[in-house]
Amino acid sequence: MPLKQIDYGSPEYLQMVQLRTDILRKPLGLTFLPEELEKEKDEILIAAFEEEKMLGCCMLIRFDPQTVRLRQMAVLNNLQGKGIGSALMHFAENIARDMGYRKIMMHARKTATGFYEKLGYTVLGGDFQEVMPTTTKNKSPIRIKVSRKQAK
Ligand SMILES: CC(C)(COP(=O)(O)OP(=O)(O)OC[C@H]1O[C@@H](n2cnc3c(N)ncnc32)[C@H](O)[C@@H]1OP(=O)(O)O)[C@@H](O)C(=O)NCCC(=O)NCCS
Numbered sequence: 001m002p003l004k005q006i007d008y009g010s011p012e013y014l015q016m017v018q019l020r021t022d023i024l025r026k027p028l029g030l031t032f033l034p035e036e037l038e039k040e041k042d043e044i045l046i047a048a049f050e051e052e053k054m055l056g057c058c059m060l061i062r063f064d065p066q067t068v069r070l071r072q073m074a075v076l077n078n079l080q081g082k083g084i085g086s087a088l089m090h091f092a093e094n095i096a097r098d099m100g101y102r103k104i105m106m107h108a109r110k111t112a113t114g115f116y117e118k119l120g121y122t123v124l125g126g127d128f129q130e131v132m133p134t135t136t137k138n139k140s141p142i143r144i145k146v147s148r149k150q151a152k
Contacts, residue, residue, distance in 0.1 A: 001084065002049045003091040008041045015054045016047055023074035028141070044099075046092050048075075048084050056084045058092055060104075067103040068096045073112070089119050105147040113144050121148040 006012040017032060025031055044060040056075035063069040070092060075084045096104055107130060108116050113123060125145040 001055065001087060003087060004047065004049070005095070006045045006047050008043075008045060012047060012054065013045060016045060016057045019054055019057055019076065020072050020074050023077065024072065044092075044095060046088060046095070048088055048091075055079055056088050058088050060092055060096060062101075063105060066101060067105055068099070068101040070104055070106040073106075085115060086119060103147060103149050105145065107143045108146045110142040110144050113146065116146045119148075121146045 006016065017037065021031055040059065042061070045057070046059065047057040048055045056073075056079070058073040059071050060068045061071065070089075073085065073088065075088075093104060104121075105124075106116070106121075107128075110127060117123070123144050124147050127142050127144060129140045130143055
């Protein structure tokens with residue numbers, strides 16, 4: 001299963017936005033605003049493919065000089081539980097390490113905490129809700145801050 005970095009604005013990026021809409025936003029009755037997507041041009045965009053079809057994706061953004069934040073992790077519904085999410089995480093961790101980051105953190109959905117814990121991440125704080133641009137506060141999923149130091 002090829003994993004690769006993709007370019008902002010490319011046809012693959014449009015596939016990524018569709019996948020994230022289907023898996024992360026539609027279940028909440030939400031979509032992406034153009035101004036949200038505009039901000040993604042500086043992020044590291046990562047996706048898993050089978051031939052031309054995108055199976056899953058995630059993104060990395062600088063948090064501080066030592067730390068990168070992972071976000072928008074999503075795998076197609078009918079392919080979850082088959083190792084694609086783990087493969088994306090390992091690929092993202094390698095990119096982060098190559099870029100000199102020592103730590104990865106995320107504001108994980110509470111429902112996905114077990115996934116990150118299995119990969120060695122640690123829950124750092126209590127539950128909270130993130131205010132998303134397209135929603136009222138109560139539509140935002142419950143999240144937990146999760147973090148891990150980079151392996152050597
Ligand atoms: C969460 C998600 C990205 C995980 O990707 P995936 O491809 O399904 O995960 P994997 O198959 O690589 O799973 C790795 C391990 O984590 C476990 N796992 C996966 N999702 C889990 C979850 N939500 N809760 C607890 N454990 C989970 C798997 O059972 C597997 O365990 P095993 O190694 O003992 O077999 C994917 O299920 C998904 O897109 N979910 C919906 C969107 C979402 O919640 N995204 C995360 C936002 S923070």
